[in-house]
Amino acid sequence: MQIVAVFFVAVLVNNFVLYYFVGICPFIGVSKKVDAATSMGIAVTFVMTITAAVTWLINNLVLIPFGLPFLEYVSYIVVIASLVQFLEMFIKKTFPELYKTLGIFLPLITTNCAILFVALIQAMRAYGFITSIAFGFGAGVGFTLAIVIMAGIREQLEVADIPRPFRGAAITLIVAGVLALAFMGFTGLVSA
């Protein structure tokens, strides 16, 4: 039950982009087209789920038993960077088309704060192994949901007559604000 609650809280109530403000860079950078946004969402979900599992193992089997919590940030970032590197090589080899779409944003997943945030939060809340994975997966699904909705809106914005100073990042942020307002409606849906 707790696992289901953790999942839905991560997707809707405490959406990573619209509640915790993590993963804003790809959220703004890759949300111009729905296709690219969907691929980005899937890539992030994949990395997040694996990161949650791997960092749980590192934290609970290495860092805590050996009393090394000060190495938390360094070890997490190394794991995430190597994971992304691996994923990049894998996608480049197996799905060259997808690789073209994601372009320069794949390496940027390394500096996607959402990934590190998953690792930090699961350690901070001392989730169990399965709950951690559910949390990472839910966070990824929530990110995908937000970025795909955003891309849908931005495809419409392309043809809208926006005042000049608001074009680009400014209007995107304001739309994100309205989306965040809408997502606030989910508050109280599930209690974590």
Next chain:
Amino acid sequence: MKNETLLSHFGKGLIQNNPVFVQVLGMCPTLAVTTSAVNGLAMGAATTFVLFFSAAIASLVNVIVPSQVRIPVYAVIIATFVTIADLILKAFFPPLSAALGPYVPLIVVNCMILGRIEAFATRNPILPSLADALGMGAGFTGALMVLGAIRELLGAGEIFGAVIFGSAYPPMLIMILPPGAFLVLGILMALFNHLQEKDIPILRKAG
């Protein structure tokens, strides 16, 4: 002449290439911790600290780091300084550390830091790199403080904890909740764009 160049590196980051308003970098701490001016200041200072020392180390070691592994190397350098900053905050400013919460470790993945190291510190000698780091850090801190002050003023009627509007003002709670962050930053960014178009010399886009 040399000082002038250093000053211009500093100035570029502060205003013309402001990391938040112009380059749209480092969005996640910008939006997340700016519920009050003092939080914005603290996050800006911590980020500047990390950027300054990481840029120094990166500009010194870039000759011996093979370019294939440079990103992980920089990430480890940054993570080390973030750990130091986090421990300093925890030891000397516990309330601030609690208020910033998990967003202090997230400085590791602040794209502004890696961006400046990639784009500037590894291609320039140490002095200009430090001037650039300080300028970018100051621009970042300034942006966070302005955003924090506006949200605190509208959302709680205070700035730096000092009551401005008094009890007759019903606080706009939404401003210190997540949507307020997006809305205020979006409007500020549009204002910044508007002022840049006015061609005021100090704001003119860096060629």
